[in-house]
Amino acid sequence: MTEAVPLDVDLALLGGGGAASLLLAALDRHGVRDLRIAVVDPVRRRGQDRTWAFWGHPDSDLDPLLSASWRQVEVATPARRRLLDLAPLRYAMLRSGPVYDRAAEAERRLDALRIVAPAVSAVDDGTRVVVRTGDGGGVRAGWVLDSRPRPPARPGRTTWLQHFRGWWLESDQPVFDPARAVLMDFRTPQPARGVSFGYVLPVSDRYALVEYTEFSPALLTDAGYDAALIRYRDLLGLDPAGLRVREVENGVIPMTDAPFPARPSPRVVRLGTAGGATRPSTGFTFSAMYRQADQVARALAAGRPPVPDPAYPRRHRWMDAVALRALDRGGVGGPEFFDRLFDRNPAERVLRFLDGVTTPAEEIAIMNSTRLLPMIAATAGDAAHRFRDRLRPTRPAAAIPAAVVGVPPTVGRGAGSEPG
Numbered sequence: 025m026t027e028a029v030p031l032d033v034d035l036a037l038l039g040g041g042g043a044a045s046l047l048l049a050a051l052d053r054h055g056v057r058d059l060r061i062a063v064v065d066p067v068r069r070r071g072q073d074r075t076w077a078f079w080g081h082p083d084s085d086l087d088p089l090l091s092a093s094w095r096q097v098e099v100a101t102p103a104r105r106r107l108l109d110l111a112p113l114r115y116a117m118l119r120s121g122p123v124y125d126r127a128a129e130a131e132r133r134l135d136a137l138r139i140v141a142p143a144v145s146a147v148d149d150g151t152r153v154v155v156r157t158g159d160g161g162g163v164r165a166g167w168v169l170d171s172r173p174r175p176p177a178r179p180g181r182t183t184w185l186q187h188f189r190g191w192w193l194e195s196d197q198p199v200f201d202p203a204r205a206v207l208m209d210f211r212t213p214q215p216a217r218g219v220s221f222g223y224v225l226p227v228s229d230r231y232a233l234v235e236y237t238e239f240s241p242a243l244l245t246d247a248g249y250d251a252a253l254i255r256y257r258d259l260l261g262l263d264p265a266g267l268r269v270r271e272v273e274n275g276v277i278p279m280t281d282a283p284f285p286a287r288p289s290p291r292v293v294r295l296g297t298a299g300g301a302t303r304p305s306t307g308f309t310f311s312a313m314y315r316q317a318d319q320v321a322r323a324l325a326a327g328r329p330p331v332p333d334p335a336y337p338r339r340h341r342w343m344d345a346v347a348l349r350a351l352d353r354g355g356v357g358g359p360e361f362f363d364r365l366f367d368r369n370p371a372e373r374v375l376r377f378l379d380g381v382t383t384p385a386e387e388i389a390i391m392n393s394t395r396l397l398p399m400i401a402a403t404a405g406d407a408a409h410r411f412r413d414r415l416r417p418t419r420p421a422a423a424i425p426a427a428v429v430g431v432p433p434t435v436g437r438g439a440g441s442e443p444g
């Protein structure tokens with residue numbers, strides 16, 4: 025029996041979640057019309073499955089989709105509650121529903137082909153990429169933009185998780201201040217290893233997302249998240265009698281210095297968390313995804329290859345590795361670390377730093393505001409660890425997650441062959 029000849033497209037998006045949705049919208053926005061596009065995902069994303077919080081300048085493209093935005097945010101520690109003025113930036117909340125709706129509209133206008141099946145392999149021969157899908161079909165694409173979740177190329181030197189549960193709370197009484205969000209509230213009990221904080225994103229005086237988050241190596245149990253949220257609700261002085269939990273939001277985001285290669289083969293570009301858009305020191309991803317979606321769309325509109333700049337400059341990834349190490353090895357306490365950052369720098373500089381868009385001079389100022397000795401110790405530890413890694417002749421096979429091992433090189437060139 026002969027195999028069906030795969031359909032030819034210019035662009036195949038593997039994964040249709042956050043990164044792909046922002047990209048579809050950007051392609052539409054930049055007037056890309058003459059490309060044949062396929063979107064491959066076993067799930068059609070719609071509705072509210074996550075809430076994105078991010079900061080940036082007010083933006084005519086995104087702002088109509090926002091649920092709320094704030095010029096002022098609070099950062100609280102047991103010692104003090106600091107109100108930060110973010111001008112000229114603002115902190116913003118975007119629910120996934122409007123993002124997916126806009127992407128669906130863009131998909132229609134771009135006349136994209138939707139394949140509701142998993143991509144199981146993508147074999148890049150340097151001129152085309154053959155994508156096979158779980159329904160037995162597939163496409164042959166000029167370029168693949170791959171945002172399927174995947175493990176890093178090798179384990180990190182520090183591997184934490186950002187894990188959280190949020191409650192959308194509706195109150196009978198006006199109990200929230202819609203003029204300001206709580207960005208990080210470190211008055212929560214701190215875990216033995218890691219950092220915890222609560223936050224509050226109000227959309228009105230009676231409706232808010234109240235969340236408990238940990239940066240730590242291991243997840244809590246279901247009951248553990250609920251208990252932490254109840255404690256945080258009580259700390260905020262919210263009376264449970266007048267509150268209803270309208271929705272629950274859970275999430276786990278990697279926080280690691282492990283590498284997520286963004287260009288595994290000539291015609292495969294990884295986007296989103298899989299492409300390294302998740303900032304290791306904070307888990308924030310949205311701004312980098314949005315920035316890269318815009319760069320890819322601009323490139324395609326100008327007839328150039330769809331290759332964005334790296335999500336973060338190399339020196340930022342190094343600083344994140346050092347900061348994560350210092351937090352993990354106990355040299356620096358999380359609340360103290362963030363407290364000093366916001367104490368000694370304008371809020372706007374810290375936020376731009378966390379997005380990876382500061383200048384080297386600003387970064388020196390940021391580094392100087394952390395406690396020097398533990399950071400020097402972590403820098404030395406990181407350097408020693410890198411050196412040891414370099415001396416190792418081969419990486420232990422067990423350290424390479426099975427999902428990253430490609431199909432045999434007899435298939436295509438192997439470089440971009442990846443089981444899904």
Ligand SMILES: Cc1cc2nc3c(=O)[nH]c(=O)nc-3n(C[C@H](O)[C@H](O)[C@H](O)COP(=O)(O)OP(=O)(O)OC[C@H]3O[C@@H](n4cnc5c(N)ncnc54)[C@H](O)[C@@H]3O)c2cc1C
Pocket residue numbers: 038039040041042043044064065066067069073074075076077078141142143144171172173273274275276277295296297298307308309310311444
């Ligand atoms: C609940 C939650 C809240 C978050 N909040 C924030 C926030 O406030 N701010 C922030 O900056 N970041 C946040 N993040 C992190 C990040 O922004 C999101 O995870 C974002 O959705 C990442 O986009 P992505 O495209 O990389 O992955 P996803 O959005 O997860 O999309 C991946 C897609 O790949 C599909 N897929 C899986 N396997 C296959 C396959 N074999 N073939 C084809 N498709 C496949 C999935 O069905 C999915 O649709 C949050 C994450 C979560 C989970």
